[in-house]
Amino acid sequence: xxxxxxxxxxxxxxxxxxxTIGHLDPYFIRLMDEIRSSLQQLMGTRNPVTFPVSGTGSxxxxxxxxxxxxxxxxxxxxxNGVFGQRMLEVARRLGADAxxxxxxxxxxxxxxxxxxxxxxxxxxxxxxxxAETSTGVRNPVEEVGxxxxxxxxxFLVDAVTSLGGIQVRMDEWRIDALYSATQKCLSVPPGLxxxxxxxxxxxxxxxRKSKVPNWYLDVSMIIRxxxxxxxxxxxxxxxxxxxxxxxxxxxxxxxxLQKIFARHLQSHHALVAGLRALGIDLMVExxxxxxxxxxxxxxxxxxxxxxxxxxxxKHDIEIGAGLGPLAGKIWRIGLMGHTARPxxxxxxxxxxxxxxxNSSA
Amino acid sequence: xxxxxxxxxxxxxxxxxxxTIGHLDPYFIRLMDEIRSSLQQLMGTRNPVTFPVSGTGSxxxxxxxxxxxxxxxxxxxxxNGVFGQRMLEVARRLGADAxxxxxxxxxxxxxxxxxxxxxxxxxxxxxxxxAETSTGVRNPVEEVGxxxxxxxxxFLVDAVTSLGGIQVRMDEWRIDALYSATQKCLSVPPGLxxxxxxxxxxxxxxxRKSKVPNWYLDVSMIIRxxxxxxxxxxxxxxxxxxxxxxxxxxxxxxxxLQKIFARHLQSHHALVAGLRALGIDLMVExxxxxxxxxxxxxxxxxxxxxxxxxxxxKHDIEIGAGLGPLAGKIWRIGLMGHTARPxxxxxxxxxxxxxxxNSSA
Numbered sequence: 001x002x003x004x005x006x007x008x009x010x011x012x013x014x015x016x017x018x019x020t021i022g023h024l025d026p027y028f029i030r031l032m033d034e035i036r037s038s039l040q041q042l043m044g045t046r047n048p049v050t051f052p053v054s055g056t057g058s059x060x061x062x063x064x065x066x067x068x069x070x071x072x073x074x075x076x077x078x079x080n081g082v083f084g085q086r087m088l089e090v091a092r093r094l095g096a097d098a099x100x101x102x103x104x105x106x107x108x109x110x111x112x113x114x115x116x117x118x119x120x121x122x123x124x125x126x127x128x129x130x131a132e133t134s135t136g137v138r139n140p141v142e143e144v145g146x147x148x149x150x151x152x153x154x155f156l157v158d159a160v161t162s163l164g165g166i167q168v169r170m171d172e173w174r175i176d177a178l179y180s181a182t183q184k185c186l187s188v189p190p191g192l193x194x195x196x197x198x199x200x201x202x203x204x205x206x207x208r209k210s211k212v213p214n215w216y217l218d219v220s221m222i223i224r225x226x227x228x229x230x231x232x233x234x235x236x237x238x239x240x241x242x243x244x245x246x247x248x249x250x251x252x253x254x255x256x257l258q259k260i261f262a263r264h265l266q267s268h269h270a271l272v273a274g275l276r277a278l279g280i281d282l283m284v285e286x287x288x289x290x291x292x293x294x295x296x297x298x299x300x301x302x303x304x305x306x307x308x309x310x311x312x313x314k315h316d317i318e319i320g321a322g323l324g325p326l327a328g329k330i331w332r333i334g335l336m337g338h339t340a341r342p343x344x345x346x347x348x349x350x351x352x353x354x355x356x357x358n359s360s361a
Numbered sequence: 362x363x364x365x366x367x368x369x370x371x372x373x374x375x376x377x378x379x380x381t382i383g384h385l386d387p388y389f390i391r392l393m394d395e396i397r398s399s400l401q402q403l404m405g406t407r408n409p410v411t412f413p414v415s416g417t418g419s420x421x422x423x424x425x426x427x428x429x430x431x432x433x434x435x436x437x438x439x440x441n442g443v444f445g446q447r448m449l450e451v452a453r454r455l456g457a458d459a460x461x462x463x464x465x466x467x468x469x470x471x472x473x474x475x476x477x478x479x480x481x482x483x484x485x486x487x488x489x490x491x492a493e494t495s496t497g498v499r500n501p502v503e504e505v506g507x508x509x510x511x512x513x514x515x516f517l518v519d520a521v522t523s524l525g526g527i528q529v530r531m532d533e534w535r536i537d538a539l540y541s542a543t544q545k546c547l548s549v550p551p552g553l554x555x556x557x558x559x560x561x562x563x564x565x566x567x568x569r570k571s572k573v574p575n576w577y578l579d580v581s582m583i584i585r586x587x588x589x590x591x592x593x594x595x596x597x598x599x600x601x602x603x604x605x606x607x608x609x610x611x612x613x614x615x616x617x618l619q620k621i622f623a624r625h626l627q628s629h630h631a632l633v634a635g636l637r638a639l640g641i642d643l644m645v646e647x648x649x650x651x652x653x654x655x656x657x658x659x660x661x662x663x664x665x666x667x668x669x670x671x672x673x674x675k676h677d678i679e680i681g682a683g684l685g686p687l688a689g690k691i692w693r694i695g696l697m698g699h700t701a702r703p704x705x706x707x708x709x710x711x712x713x714x715x716x717x718x719n720s721s722a
Contacts, residue, residue, distance in 0.1 A: 238552035
């Protein structure tokens with residue numbers, strides 16, 4: 001019940017342990033096609049360039065920036081937490097001319113300020129985080145996408161924690177590049193970063209003046225393995241992790257996205273009610289709260305790290321600490337994917353209540 | 362029995378499917394320490410900076426070049442197959458001033474020619490492949506290391522296919538940066554790239570003028586998660602793949618490296634004898650042959666791709682095709698790790714014999 005990895009269903013573990021076959025085996029190629037089509041559904045896109053990157057979520061972030069930017073390109077990053085900061089760092093390391101608009105941690109990105117910034121300069125790319133895992137804030141991706149309606153800028157969105165837990169509509173929201181991770185609401189172990197590029201993003205990639213300065217993550221080469229009839233070998237795919245992702249996506253399709261979103265919300269509301277009964281407040285205003293990542297203020301006078309340690313050692317429950325300026329001030333309670341079930345909320349509230357009593361005793 | 366992924370022991374599949382825990386869980390940290398120490402043993406090194414990169418083997422290659430080179434740095438790459446070529450491409454994309462010495466595919470790197478080239482220019486880094494998977498050639502890493510005895514150049518070696526199948530002595534052979542992959546002789550599914558940096562390599566990394574232009578693969582940050590008391594979060598580790606690697610390394614320690622090397626050689630000799638009986642020749646001269654990757658000439662008049670397809674469909678045996686200039690001319694028969702057993706050689710020879718008869722019938 002931390003900020004990921006989330007709980008994994010037994011069916012996914014079983015898929016993970018199936019016999020490893022070759023990355024060019026015709027059976028495996030069929031599996032890749034199904035994964036691609038499930039991801040398109042889940043992301044709300046028809047982009048043919050949709051596949052999981054062979055790395056964890058941060059590899060998805062790296063892939064987007066390294067493929068879509070060249071040295072000196074002007075980009076705008078919207079920052080209200082650790083992962084927005086990370087985007088800025090990734091872009092600058094690649095030589096981008098990166099501006100940012102910063103918002104207080106725990107508050108959402110504000111579209112009017114973004115709009116103002118967009119009028120000052122012509123950006124090649126605008127990037128933001130949908131679900132900021134460091135604070136529990138849901139950022140207004142759809143509204144920022146609308147600001148870019150008549151712009152040529154690419155719109156890059158991190159859906160690491162949102163995908164599979166709340167609505168993500170890549171095509172409707174005018175998103176050009178989107179990445180996620182397996183270990184959050186997809187309930188698959190960490191190791192892959194589902195990614196999708198729009199036609200506009202692919203054009204920018206194809207029109208680059210310089211080669212992508214990262215052979216491993218060059219989407220123009222990787223896609224020749226994921227698409228078409230030729231299936232050119234690029235690098236050996238993480239076969240068993242892809243079995244697990246396939247199975248995780250099938251389970252999501254079986255349950256149905258609307259039911260899954262409702263289950264996340266229901267678990268979140270039960271958690272909030274239980275925490276209120278314990279006198280614990282959430283950090284984020286109700287309308288911007290993520291159901292799958294709940295940032296709560298540690299009660300005054302409690303040893304926050306001792307409570308987390310005891311939850312883990314005595315109750316087998318992991319929750320997350322605050323990051324950066326929030327370290328020592330908040331806990332982050334995850335209700336992601338398979339973790340988002342009423343019985344988990346009950347177990348957690350009982351355990352936390354016991355530990356808070358111990359801590360004040 | 363292709364060029365990897367190799368067969369995986371049941372114990373490794375079982376480890377892979379164990380419950381996913383957090384990447385900062387104290388139990389997981391202990392597992393990381395054991396993985397590191399097993400890798401040091403296996404690689405023949407005492408380097409503290411030893412860990413598996415969160416990506417497949419090519420991510421290991423990318424990690425070495427992107428951390429150790431800066432734009433304009435002079436490097437020398439020794440090329441006698443696909444993976445040497447890939448090194449050249451990776452280095453050039455990163456802006457290195459890369460020279461190469463090229464050798465015929467199927468023949469080994471020749472130290473005298475390397476020595477001659479080294480006298481023409483002062484290189485920051487010299488890179489080569491130990492076991493060239495595209496041809497089945499064992500390159501003389503120890504001899505090239507000896508040429509660099511009194512040089513300041515970093516020595517970078519790809520041990521993707523060699524590690525765990527033939528001797529690799531990182532410290533003795535004066536290697537500064539070494540990477541491998543899990544899906545060859547370690548008999549673990551693909552998804553991780555074990556890597557080690559010497560003290561000299563770490564110094565070059567620390568003395569960089571520019572930040573590593575790849576946040577995901579920046580070793581100076583990743584190592585703060587793998588080493589020391591703080592264990593700073595960098596990116597979410599691929600937890601279950603690391604369980605599998607842990608188990609794979611334990612199995613290697615239990616069997617013992619010398620026994621494993623002998624098993625590879627024995628399987629290789631049995632294969633060569635059986636192939637000779639079928640009138641099939643190996644491409645590489647005996648003294649440079651890799652036991653774990655056998656390149657053989659497709660018999661004249663056989664439809665090489667039909668034979669491979671029939672082996673897979675009718676006998677459940679995968680072998681590899683030739684790459685680049687060797688496409689259509691050779692097969693690549695893998696005897697890597699858990700695959701290198703007499704019963705596999707027998708099954709393969711029977712199946713191949715049957716398919717060759719069908720093909721000529």
